[in-house]
Amino acid sequence: MIKIEMQDVWLGYGHTVVLKGITLRAMPGEMVGLIGPNGCGKSTVIRALSRVITPHSGRIFLDSKDLTRISRRDLARLMGVVPQMPLLPSAFTAFEIVLMGRNPHLGLFQYEGRRDQAIAWQAMARTGTTTLAERRVGELSGGEIQCLLIARVLAQETKVILLDEPTANLDIGRQIEILDLIKKLCLENNLTVLTALHDLNLAAQYCDRLVMLCGGRIHAEGKPEEVITKRYIQEVYGAQNCVYPHPVNELPTVLLTAGNRRRAPDQGG
Amino acid sequence: MKNRLIGFAFFLALLLVLGFLWGCSPATQRTTASPMEITDQLGRTVKLDKVPQRIISLAPSNTEVLFALGLADRIVAVTDYCDYPPEAKQKPKIGGFSNPNIESIIALSPDLILAASIHEKGVIPQLEEKELTVFALTPKTMDEIQQAITLVGSITGKEKEAAALVDDMKKRIKAITDKTSGLTALRRPRAMYLVWHDPLMTAGAKTLQDELIAKAGGLNIAQGLTDYAKISLEAVIQADPEVMIAGVGHGSGEDLTFQFLNTESRLKDTAARRNNRVFGVDANQVSRPGPRAVAALEELAKFIHPELFPGAK
Amino acid sequence: MSTPPANILPLRLTRGHNRIYAIVILCLLLLGIGGVAIAIGSVKIPFGTTFAILFSRLPLVDFTPNWSGGLSTIVLDIRLPRIILAGLVGAALATAGATYQGLFRNPLADPYLIGVAQGASLGAVTGFLLPSGWLGPEMVPLLAFIGALGGTAIVYGLARVGKTLPMTTLILAGVAVGALLGSIVSYLIISSGEKLHGIIFWLMGSFSLSRWSEVQVVLPYVLAGIALLILYARPLNVMQLDEEQAQQLGINVERLKLILLAAATLITAAAVSFVGTIGFVGIIIPHAVRLIWGPDYRFLLPLSVLAGAIFLIAADLMARTIATPEEIPIGVITALCGAPFFLYLLRRKKKVLF
Numbered sequence: 001m002i003k004i005e006m007q008d009v010w011l012g013y014g015h016t017v018v019l020k021g022i023t024l025r026a027m028p029g030e031m032v033g034l035i036g037p038n039g040c041g042k043s044t045v046i047r048a049l050s051r052v053i054t055p056h057s058g059r060i061f062l063d064s065k066d067l068t069r070i071s072r073r074d075l076a077r078l079m080g081v082v083p084q085m086p087l088l089p090s091a092f093t094a095f096e097i098v099l100m101g102r103n104p105h106l107g108l109f110q111y112e113g114r115r116d117q118a119i120a121w122q123a124m125a126r127t128g129t130t131t132l133a134e135r136r137v138g139e140l141s142g143g144e145i146q147c148l149l150i151a152r153v154l155a156q157e158t159k160v161i162l163l164d165e166p167t168a169n170l171d172i173g174r175q176i177e178i179l180d181l182i183k184k185l186c187l188e189n190n191l192t193v194l195t196a197l198h199d200l201n202l203a204a205q206y207c208d209r210l211v212m213l214c215g216g217r218i219h220a221e222g223k224p225e226e227v228i229t230k231r232y233i234q235e236v237y238g239a240q241n242c243v244y245p246h247p248v249n250e251l252p253t254v255l256l257t258a259g260n261r262r263r264a265p266d267q268g269g
Numbered sequence: 270m271k272n273r274l275i276g277f278a279f280f281l282a283l284l285l286v287l288g289f290l291w292g293c294s295p296a297t298q299r300t301t302a303s304p305m306e307i308t309d310q311l312g313r314t315v316k317l318d319k320v321p322q323r324i325i326s327l328a329p330s331n332t333e334v335l336f337a338l339g340l341a342d343r344i345v346a347v348t349d350y351c352d353y354p355p356e357a358k359q360k361p362k363i364g365g366f367s368n369p370n371i372e373s374i375i376a377l378s379p380d381l382i383l384a385a386s387i388h389e390k391g392v393i394p395q396l397e398e399k400e401l402t403v404f405a406l407t408p409k410t411m412d413e414i415q416q417a418i419t420l421v422g423s424i425t426g427k428e429k430e431a432a433a434l435v436d437d438m439k440k441r442i443k444a445i446t447d448k449t450s451g452l453t454a455l456r457r458p459r460a461m462y463l464v465w466h467d468p469l470m471t472a473g474a475k476t477l478q479d480e481l482i483a484k485a486g487g488l489n490i491a492q493g494l495t496d497y498a499k500i501s502l503e504a505v506i507q508a509d510p511e512v513m514i515a516g517v518g519h520g521s522g523e524d525l526t527f528q529f530l531n532t533e534s535r536l537k538d539t540a541a542r543r544n545n546r547v548f549g550v551d552a553n554q555v556s557r558p559g560p561r562a563v564a565a566l567e568e569l570a571k572f573i574h575p576e577l578f579p580g581a582k
Numbered sequence: 583m584s585t586p587p588a589n590i591l592p593l594r595l596t597r598g599h600n601r602i603y604a605i606v607i608l609c610l611l612l613l614g615i616g617g618v619a620i621a622i623g624s625v626k627i628p629f630g631t632t633f634a635i636l637f638s639r640l641p642l643v644d645f646t647p648n649w650s651g652g653l654s655t656i657v658l659d660i661r662l663p664r665i666i667l668a669g670l671v672g673a674a675l676a677t678a679g680a681t682y683q684g685l686f687r688n689p690l691a692d693p694y695l696i697g698v699a700q701g702a703s704l705g706a707v708t709g710f711l712l713p714s715g716w717l718g719p720e721m722v723p724l725l726a727f728i729g730a731l732g733g734t735a736i737v738y739g740l741a742r743v744g745k746t747l748p749m750t751t752l753i754l755a756g757v758a759v760g761a762l763l764g765s766i767v768s769y770l771i772i773s774s775g776e777k778l779h780g781i782i783f784w785l786m787g788s789f790s791l792s793r794w795s796e797v798q799v800v801l802p803y804v805l806a807g808i809a810l811l812i813l814y815a816r817p818l819n820v821m822q823l824d825e826e827q828a829q830q831l832g833i834n835v836e837r838l839k840l841i842l843l844a845a846a847t848l849i850t851a852a853a854v855s856f857v858g859t860i861g862f863v864g865i866i867i868p869h870a871v872r873l874i875w876g877p878d879y880r881f882l883l884p885l886s887v888l889a890g891a892i893f894l895i896a897a898d899l900m901a902r903t904i905a906t907p908e909e910i911p912i913g914v915i916t917a918l919c920g921a922p923f924f925l926y927l928l929r930r931k932k933k934v935l936f
Contacts, residue, residue: 072829086824088823089822089877104831110816467791468909499909503623503624504625506625507656535793
């Protein structure tokens with residue numbers, strides 16, 4: 001049962017400040033969605049949480065422990081990341097890539113054993129990627145690679161999962177499949193899941209809470225019906241839209257109108 | 270009667286004058302203006318208008334020949350490497366052995382330049398272009414060294430000195446070959462001259478050192494190779510030389526090869542090392558094709574056949 | 583998640599078996615080529631005698647020697663150390679090359695990328711040019727070793743940014759420092775005059791006059807370095823992902839980079855200091871192994887060790903037998919093998935290579 005917490009984090013690259021005082025939290029058993037336009041800082045939040053970059057100020061806690069106090073390996077045992085467009089070495093097979101997810105659980109000079117291989121295989125089975133096992137990564141499509149990365153994070157068996165646009169390259173069937181899987185794992189195993197999504201409707205369907213970022217700041221936060229509103233969407237995205245309750249489950253659904261895009265007043269602030 | 274007396278006196282006077290002139294000119298001094306054509310050791314025909322007075326030597330061996338013939342005061346420049354006799358070091362320098370400075374040479378207005386075989390392709394054509402007289406000496410054997418000395422003698426008017434030097438050389442060589450030329454292969458110790466140790470290079474057939482070893486009564490283990498050739502350590506061990514020779518110099522850098530022969534552990538079982546017959550010879554004497562090659566021969570003879578040529582090592 | 587039964591696991595394990603067979607086969611091949619190489623030389627020794635000499639050194643075997651002491655010296659003191667040294671150097675260069683390719687994630691990386699070769703050359707040339715009174719010929723390998731490590735240290739120092747070591751900066755610094763050191767070496771060569779000969783031979787690489795004392799010095803460095811690198815094979819695999827993912831998977835990237843760089847540089851420096859800079863081994867062998875057996879460093883490294891040793895022993899054999907009694911510099915042989923290999927790599931359209 002791990003909760004993530006970011007407190008007033010300011011972070012930038014060089015002279016550009018990307019995150020401006022972000023405070024957010026994700027609880028076990030909860031799937032939190034990060035939404036917002038391109039460049040608003042979603043990936044940066046994920047990278048800060050996985051300690052790939054260090055904030056200028058502010059603190060990050062994992063299970064009430066300061067992130068900087070946790071060793072790299074312990075962190076990897078607790079937290080798994082599905083990055084957005086990672087480079088993968090093209091000559092490795094899909095299975096070998098998924099197997100790398102077992103790395104945090106192996107000692108320094110230990111090799112993957114039967115159990116690790118079985119876990120990796122099972123992760124691939126759950127993501128429907130077993131047919132790709134012997135294929136080289138360089139030959140796979142973007143969608144296949146994305147499923148592979150999810151398999152890898154499943155093989156990592158962590159309590160916290162961060163996902164950066166996990167459905168970007170997937171067809172609609174696969175999108176639902178993957179998000180169903182993640183949601184199921186989240187509920188069954190009490191995982192803490194934080195996912196950046198660009199598809200607002202999917203975010204509304206799957207996330208228990210949403211955090212809407214705009215220009216490095218939190219614009220809105222709360223349940224999907226609280227955040228996905230016509231007004232917020234217009235403010236943040238500047239797109240003409242309508243928001244209706246979904247016919248089946250009443251969750252907010254965004255419908256966009258072509259043309260007549262008005263620039264949002266505080267975008268890029 | 271008076272006319273015949275005057276005629277007779279005139280004739281006598283003429284005889285006297287001619288006799289006087291005849292007696293005065295030394296037999297060895299050619300003051301003639303008629304040019305001389307002579308072939309050098311590269312086969313080039315060289316024309317000399319007069320006896321050369323300003324000579325430049327482009328090789329240490331040529332310098333030694335010039336000094337040995339008493340031409341020291343006619344030498345205007347030598348190479349950086351000309352170090353024998355010691356007086357040679359005082360002479361002005363015109364650069365290295367393989368790359369002499371053409372401009373310096375021209376600036377000294379020489380009337381004779383003694384070149385060597387390595388100058389054939391580059392240096393000699395350049396000098397000829399400037400209409401300088403170049404005479405090439407390329408001796409590779411004792412006979413050719415003697416021929417070179419004779420040639421230099423005849424173009425510089427030092428025929429007598431040259432003949433004397435050659436005679437001396439012949440005598441000393443004969444003193445040795447008289448005792449060694451009859452030796453059968455069985456009585457000749459296996460000998461090796463090592464030029465360099467890394468990589469191993471030895472003197473094969475058709476080199477000066479090979480001839481010296483043969484004349485000194487040895488059997489060159491590298492006679493199957495031609496010229497200066499690489500040899501493998503294996504082959505040396507297999508051949509099991511009884512005498513090993515390397516050149517030692519006056520500077521500290523030259524003795525590495527000699528040290529190698531003495532210290533290389535894998536050679537310790539050779540006959541030469543077991544019997545302590547590893548010798549150093551003056552590197553210049555043994556490799557310069559000049560008058561001192563005879564001294565090198567004498568040293569080698571003492572090393573190879575101490576029973577025939579007793580003397581201090 | 584419960585562990586599923588083993589029989590649902592796919593063919594993965596058979597690939598693992600293939601590679602283990604490969605290791606066994608390469609070991610046998612290594613012994614084979616070693617045996618051939620020790621039996622061939624400029625002096626003809628019958629096979630039987632050669633192996634009798636070899637076996638007579640084993641503690642429990644009792645032979646009455648019926649060969650001359652000279653032959654024994656040739657086989658045991660000239661050929662055997664030479665072959666072992668060639669094997670060690672080949673193994674070191676191939677393993678270092680594979681490691682560098684993994685560290686830089688670049689198929690063109692080779693062990694000389696960050697200044698080892700130029701530093702070693704500078705050290706060696708300095709050794710050749712020093713007045714010979716100074717400690718004799720042992721100075722050259724020592725100076726080469728110091729130069730190799732020094733060159734890399736300079737590159738490392740230039741490339742480091744705070745606590746991190748960006749790999750692209752490392753390459754650039756390596757190229758720059760290498761060029762600088764190389765130009766100094768060139769200048770020294772040109773102005774060295776008649777001492778040139780020895781320098782040129784060193785630079786082209788040669789195993790002639792290899793002796794047991796050299797093997798004794800090189801062996802511990804190379805074995806220790808290779809052992810360390812093989813132990814780090816799994817993290818090196820994970821490093822093939824980008825650095826961010828590797829970190830997210832629990833790898834301490836900066837520390838790993840340092841360890842791998844240090845070990846690979848050390849074995850390269852040790853290999854190069856006695857023998858000179860032999861090219862192409864460090865880049866061809868890892869690629870060839872990858873082509874056949876894949877990029878998994880758990881197998882790539884040990885297979886590179888074996889393949890590198892085999893390759894260089896074979897190349898040395900060719901170097902000393904093709905134009906006997908002349909010895910072709912071994913760098914020429916490896917280059918002759920390297921060029922067609924690269925062309926072949928370029929022409930491959932099918933499988934993904936790196």
